[in-house]
Amino acid sequence: MTLRDTLEPFFNKLPAVASPEKHVHFKDKLWWTLGVLMLYFALANVPLFGMSQDSVDLFESYRAFFAGASGSLILLGIGPIVTASIVLQLLVGAEIIKLDLSDPRDQAFFQGAQKFLVFVMIVLEALPQLLGGYIQPDPGLASVLGVGLGVITFLLLVQIFIGGALILFMDEVVSKWGIGSGVGLFIVAGISQQIVTGILNWQPDETGLPIGLIPKWVYIAQNVGADYLFSGEGVMFMLIRGGILALLSTVAIFLLVVYVESTRIEIPLAHSAVRGARGRFPVKLIYSSVLPMILVRALQANIQMVGIILSSRGINFLGEFSGSTPLNGIMYYLAPINSPYDWIPSLVRESFASYGVAAPATWQIALHVFIDALFLIGGGIVFALFWIETTGMGAKPTAQKIFNSGMQIPGFRRNIGSIEKVMQRYIPKVTVIGGAFIGILTLVASLLGTIGGAGGTGLLLTVSIVYRLYEDIASEQMMEMHPMIRSFFGEQ
Structure with a gap:
């Protein structure tokens, strides 16, 4: 008996959200999606019982694109x-685990292995924070309850x-009973909240300026002279601290993503049995979506977590940290760029002065930007290719879906092999180009900054997910009006 034969029955017994037995009506899908969204916001406001206020995030x-809430149940x-x-995509991609993802079994x-790994990762991501002293138990509560800190x-x-398990099952509910994916929905919810806060928040930051864009401009208009604002230093002040650069970056990325999402190659299709019935299969420039960017940033986050934990133990050969900010060593170069304060030399020196350490040299800052660009562009390509293979969007599974729907490509024989050859011409190339392009867009947005500190990755994800959610809603409405269309999407 192989390891797979041993694990398969165990994976099949893992708790799961039941799939609908028949078509779920659009209104019901909408209610399921809205219900999960409301539950997400409710859980984000449930604090962890027994957590000390001295804890560090x-x-x-x-936080923006991990869709968690600091100190809450969905931390x-x-x-x-x-x-x-x-982890699973790398194992399958390297053929350490040999799977044919076009085979239903x-x-x-x-999917079973991924669910099991999620439970493992919840523990592996929580334990280092608990044992490393980042999430601290409340000694006052322990004293009141008469128990040790270990119990808390x-x-x-x-x-x-x-909380982690609830997020997993909520994602399943949306995927099976709702519209889109739960992961995408939670990202949009978290980033949108940050953007709204970044526009309207009147609370002051460490410099005394309000955090929100509108209150900040009102404060500047009332307290800063026009002579200074129209000077060279004042223009730089308004661009960086005044948030104008972040606003322009946010608007530009929004428009660019919407434009790119609508850029596609359309492969003509004709029905083999119904004369005159024609259609098109769109291969979008961002064919794999922007979700592979989460994988890139998550990889960086896990690398940084290793550095932080080692640094907290006095092991600094990878770099020293101030909170979660790397100050030197290899971890400085592997950290993501989030705003102009990470790459404009004068602003970098200002940031590092607040940490009480020497700022990196200009060549070190340039190397930091180069490595982040390599992560985003190279990682975008690699994870985009993995993504289409593991989600059934590759040339072979797509050819199978087209063939099963009764469609064929005009001028080619009606068999899976012919359709696959045509798909092979476009899908891998477009996936590579799209992955690189999304990486470049993310880098530009990260360099310029965004409203509310949502970050280039977070903003890019939000705009793309919302656009695709709009397309999903339109598709659901069309299938509701024309039930025959469901057969093309494999629904009953």
Whole structure:
């Protein structure tokens, strides 16, 4: 008996959300999606019982696209799901685990293995934070309850595990009963909240300026002279601290992503049995979607977590940290760029002065930017290729779907091999180009900054996910009006 034969029955017994037995009506899907979204916001406001206020958020700079809420039941957000996906995709891609993802049995095994890995990753991401002293138990509560700090720490682990499991099952509910994916929905919810806060928040930051864009401009208009604002230093002040650059970057990325999402190659199709019935199969420039960017940033986040934990133990050969910010060593170069404060030399020196350490040299800053660009562009290509293979979007599974729908490509024989050859001409090339392009867009947005500190990756994900959600809603409405269209999408 192989290891797979041993694990398969175990994976099949893992708790799962039941799939609908028949077509779920559009209105019901909408209600399921809205219900899960409301539950997500509710869980984000449930604090961890027994957590001390002295705790440190290890993933603060990644919080936006991990869709978690600091100090809440969903502290880890989608982190375990994304990390499990990275590990499994790398294992399958390197053929350490040999699976044919066009085979339904292999697909089921892959999904079972991924779910099991998610549970493992919840523990592996929570334990280092608990044992490393980042998530600290409340000594006052331990004293009141008459128990040791170890008991409170265990209670925190149980709560984090429950929150992580709830996020996993909520994602399943949306995928099976709702519209789009739960992971995408949670990212949009978290980033949108940050953007709204970044526009309207009147609370002051460490420099005394309001955090929100509109209150900030009102404050500047009332307290800063026009002579200064129209000077060279004043223009730079308004661009960086005034948030104008972040606003322009946010608007530009929004428009670019919408434009790129609508850029596609359309392969003509004709029905083999119904004369005159024609259609088109669109291969979008961002064919793999922007979700592989989460995998890239999650990989960086996990690398940084290793550095932070080692640094907290006095092992600094990878670099020293101030909170979750790397100050030197290899971890400085592997950290993501989030704003102009990470690459404009004068602003970098200002940031490092607040940490009380020497700022990196200009060549070190340039190397930091280059490595982040390599991560985003190279990682975007690699994970985009993995993504289409593991989600059934590759040339072979797509050819199978087209063939099963009764469609064929005019001028070619009606068999899977002919359709696959045509798909092979376009899908891999477009996937590589799209992955690189999304990496470049993410880099530009990260360099310029965004409203609310959502980050280039977070903003890019949000715009693309919302656009695709709009397309999904339109598709659902069309299938509701024309039930025959469902057969093309494999629905009953």
